[in-house]
Amino acid sequence: MEMPAPNASVTANKAHIVTRLRRVLPADAVIDAPEETRAYECDGLTAYACPPLAAVLPATTQEVSDVLRICHEEGVPVVPRGSGTSLAGGALPTADSVILGVARMNDVLETDYDNRMIRVQTGRTNLSVTGAVEEDGFFYAPDPSSQLACAIAGNIAMNSGGAHCLKYGVTTNNLLGVTLVLMDGTITQIGGAHLDAPGYDLLGLICGSEGQLGVVTEATLRILPKPEGARPVLMGFDSNEVAGACVSDIIKAGVLPVAIEFMDRPCIEATERFAGAGYPMCEALLIVEVEGSDAEIDEQLNVIMQIAGRHNPVALRQAQSEDEAKRIWLGRKSAFGAMGQINDYMCLDGTIPVSELPFVLRRIGELSKEFGLDVANVFHAGDGNMHPLILFDANKPGDLELCEAFGAEILKLCVEVGGCLTGEHGVGIEKRDLMDTQFAPADLEAQMAVKDVFDPQWLLNPAKVFPLKASASRRAAQVA
Amino acid sequence: MLSPTTEEELSTAVAQASGPLRIQGGGTRGIGGPTPGEVCSVAGITGITLYEPGALTLVAAAGTPVAEIEAALAAENQRLPFEPMDHRKLLGTTGTPTIGGVVSANVSGPRRIQAGACRDSLIGVRFVDGRGTVIKNGGRVMKNVTGYDLVKLMAGAHGTLGVLSEVAFKVLPAVERVASLHIKGLADEKAVAVLSRALGSPFEVSGAAHAPRGRTGDPMTLIRLEGFAESVSYRAARLKELLSDAGDITVQDDPATTAADWTWIRNVEAFAGTEGDVWRLSVKPSDGPEAAVRVGGDVVYDWGGGLVWARVPAGTDVRPLLKGLPGHATLVRGDSKGRAIFQPEPAPLAALSEGLRAKFDPRGILNPGLMAQAQKADA
Numbered sequence A: 001m002e003m004p005a006p007n008a009s010v011t012a013n014k015a016h017i018v019t020r021l022r023r024v025l026p027a028d029a030v031i032d033a034p035e036e037t038r039a040y041e042c043d044g045l046t047a048y049a050c051p052p053l054a055a056v057l058p059a060t061t062q063e064v065s066d067v068l069r070i071c072h073e074e075g076v077p078v079v080p081r082g083s084g085t086s087l088a089g090g091a092l093p094t095a096d097s098v099i100l101g102v103a104r105m106n107d108v109l110e111t112d113y114d115n116r117m118i119r120v121q122t123g124r125t126n127l128s129v130t131g132a133v134e135e136d137g138f139f140y141a142p143d144p145s146s147q148l149a150c151a152i153a154g155n156i157a158m159n160s161g162g163a164h165c166l167k168y169g170v171t172t173n174n175l176l177g178v179t180l181v182l183m184d185g186t187i188t189q190i191g192g193a194h195l196d197a198p199g200y201d202l203l204g205l206i207c208g209s210e211g212q213l214g215v216v217t218e219a220t221l222r223i224l225p226k227p228e229g230a231r232p233v234l235m236g237f238d239s240n241e242v243a244g245a246c247v248s249d250i251i252k253a254g255v256l257p258v259a260i261e262f263m264d265r266p267c268i269e270a271t272e273r274f275a276g277a278g279y280p281m282c283e284a285l286l287i288v289e290v291e292g293s294d295a296e297i298d299e300q301l302n303v304i305m306q307i308a309g310r311h312n313p314v315a316l317r318q319a320q321s322e323d324e325a326k327r328i329w330l331g332r333k334s335a336f337g338a339m340g341q342i343n344d345y346m347c348l349d350g351t352i353p354v355s356e357l358p359f360v361l362r363r364i365g366e367l368s369k370e371f372g373l374d375v376a377n378v379f380h381a382g383d384g385n386m387h388p389l390i391l392f393d394a395n396k397p398g399d400l401e402l403c404e405a406f407g408a409e410i411l412k413l414c415v416e417v418g419g420c421l422t423g424e425h426g427v428g429i430e431k432r433d434l435m436d437t438q439f440a441p442a443d444l445e446a447q448m449a450v451k452d453v454f455d456p457q458w459l460l461n462p463a464k465v466f467p468l469k470a471s472a473s474r475r476a477a478q479v480a
Numbered sequence B: 001m002l003s004p005t006t007e008e009e010l011s012t013a014v015a016q017a018s019g020p021l022r023i024q025g026g027g028t029r030g031i032g033g034p035t036p037g038e039v040c041s042v043a044g045i046t047g048i049t050l051y052e053p054g055a056l057t058l059v060a061a062a063g064t065p066v067a068e069i070e071a072a073l074a075a076e077n078q079r080l081p082f083e084p085m086d087h088r089k090l091l092g093t094t095g096t097p098t099i100g101g102v103v104s105a106n107v108s109g110p111r112r113i114q115a116g117a118c119r120d121s122l123i124g125v126r127f128v129d130g131r132g133t134v135i136k137n138g139g140r141v142m143k144n145v146t147g148y149d150l151v152k153l154m155a156g157a158h159g160t161l162g163v164l165s166e167v168a169f170k171v172l173p174a175v176e177r178v179a180s181l182h183i184k185g186l187a188d189e190k191a192v193a194v195l196s197r198a199l200g201s202p203f204e205v206s207g208a209a210h211a212p213r214g215r216t217g218d219p220m221t222l223i224r225l226e227g228f229a230e231s232v233s234y235r236a237a238r239l240k241e242l243l244s245d246a247g248d249i250t251v252q253d254d255p256a257t258t259a260a261d262w263t264w265i266r267n268v269e270a271f272a273g274t275e276g277d278v279w280r281l282s283v284k285p286s287d288g289p290e291a292a293v294r295v296g297g298d299v300v301y302d303w304g305g306g307l308v309w310a311r312v313p314a315g316t317d318v319r320p321l322l323k324g325l326p327g328h329a330t331l332v333r334g335d336s337k338g339r340a341i342f343q344p345e346p347a348p349l350a351a352l353s354e355g356l357r358a359k360f361d362p363r364g365i366l367n368p369g370l371m372a373q374a375q376k377a378d379a
């Protein structure tokens, strides 16, 4: 993956920059020793690493503003960072950049059940937002599988999703307001406990902007009352096509499950070996979960079981107890871990129209043979967000490149059938150079124009999202 | 008047425009209008271009009548999640509402509290910017984080950043049964507290409104439940029990009556054909009653108290009265002389908004005069 050459005048100026940062932050909040900056050299896309010039860990919005003002004055690129779990290289540093980590900002600032909202500092982890309100019967809905580790900061920047977003939406649908610090240090408040914006929907624009428009330090999030209960069913089918048709029929029948998860045979086999969840061995498996009281669950599951029955399932199992429900989810939740046990893997994230599911899975199978690399598929079927996991061997020369080329083919296929490159992980550096398969130059120009407004010098997370070629002139202006 | 019938014609029309354009769909939502300039109507660019019920997605040209879309969805037992309001009765306009107009004004109804606003269901747009360039963003799939989300930006931009030519939505299944809990005679403060308790319960409330002067003239609090028949009865019973100390609760589940009640709320029919200005206040739900007291006049609450429709004597500026309450006020009906239609923004946000506008419409020809202005120094 190509990254722009670091700006030599910035790297030469390191001592001065660090001195200025130390003046506005506590001593332990500025990290510049090479052995320590290594801790920030990569995110969840571990194939790429580069230690930053320095890393800072501010504890308040004012400190964030001070850091940004200094970096702005000194012309230093800034890479915002939450927990570093991005799978797209969204938080990958460059050698001339300062990592701005919000991990120390993890307080709950306000909970307000009457208005169903919570205000937090954005370094707080996703799961601990729910943790703060669950005793009172509430939860924060977006639930990325990384929720134990990932921060609200990264969730907002990536507009992260989760297994339950078919019903509850993704981050942008659950975000009410932010405190956003612009690259020049200006502190702004966007949105709040009220719904909808007075002017342009800047909140909607910030969410998913991958740390390129400003640093989000506080967030007002919508919280929801916990449902009375939830119950999954497991269904096995002897072809991907049939499983895909079943998904479509369930949706058409007017039931809206909270989750419809899909696993194919390679994935079932791997997770079975790893987690022993007791899955049936078959070509395709669905986990469908519905919520409500026991009676309501029965009502919905009746409809769903009937539809599944019409598609000749090889297995059809409704969880009869809490324990059984856990086991049904166990395999799905450990799918990535299971893959990691067998091999190195790359996790893709394209979305396709649900109707194209059988075709796309067949095509991925063919490509797998052509490239000589195995693929396992696990994904959110209700919304067409696929997660093909390509297995490769990082120690084998050329295998990573082969895997990336294969991945690019799959993503192009997603775009060709009417879908997109990324459903929830973000573009980062990983999909940056594929953007022009999905967007015409004018489409990208319109997006880059937005960055021009928020960050005219292109100092915030500069080599991400847009193809290097497309953003070259703007980044060059920054160096000059 | 410019009346393009294709996106290409629209693009040419905008590129060749030599002065301001007044962008129009069905012309039924004249919020802040009329702006100066030649009318550019999108109503001729019509048609549902894609509808996949099994994928819950629908794509339509911006000029497509809302009624046509609702009919196509109903035929498959589906619907628009956000229940868009029809402004005609409130504003006394005639014409055919278009889906592009709905998106431009981010128009949402009572279900906004559960299913989100128009912008939350919108998954893709195509538009023509102020230079005449055709731009697309988002797409036809419901999970998409590829690049910046200009879809949200275009929703509610009132045509000032670009003229929408096509919009794509995530849709939802229609429901088997609707029921409303009715509570009579509550004072505003008490009513909003009751709505808040209902919304904080696990019973999936899809509408929470209060009218100090309801359809019969007396205070009426309404809580809506939707879903499968048995589930709705179950939840109605549980909710009734939960709220039993609030007063006499009746459950209404006659389809025609519940539909009429919620249409009445959604379209603010209480103020149809009345005198005076109408403001739309967006506040923290629990601040709703306080906002109403400060503004005076007649009000209707939706969104659990967070949306307050206020009817006040013509010429009233409610913003000074609301000072200190977070949120914003929009003048929806009334002469805009001397009053900003949209809530003025603080300087840093106004600078961003102006910056965006200068990028998307460098000649400043799209609906000049609409959208928020910067706050005056003394505001």
Ligand SMILES: Cc1cc2nc3c(=O)[nH]c(=O)nc-3n(C[C@H](O)[C@H](O)[C@H](O)COP(=O)(O)OP(=O)(O)OC[C@H]3O[C@@H](n4cnc5c(N)ncnc54)[C@H](O)[C@@H]3O)c2cc1C
Pocket (backbone or CB within 6 Å): A043, A044, A079, A080, A081, A082, A083, A084, A085, A086, A087, A089, A090, A091, A102, A122, A143, A144, A145, A146, A149, A150, A151, A152, A153, A154, A155, A156, A157, A158, A159, A160, A161, A162, A163, A210, A211, A212, A214, A215, A216, A217, A336, A424, A425, A426, A461
């Ligand atoms: C095992 C595993 C499972 C995962 N499952 C899911 C899943 O189910 N769904 C899903 O959507 N994602 C998933 N992810 C991806 C990842 O967890 C999400 O993208 C997450 O939101 C990143 O959060 P983070 O705090 O780790 O952000 P980081 O990785 O630190 O940063 C992500 C991006 O956010 C920007 N950023 C960080 N902080 C700020 C800030 N304060 N202001 C502005 N920008 C900022 C960064 O610059 C970067 O571009 C998974 C990752 C792993 C490793």
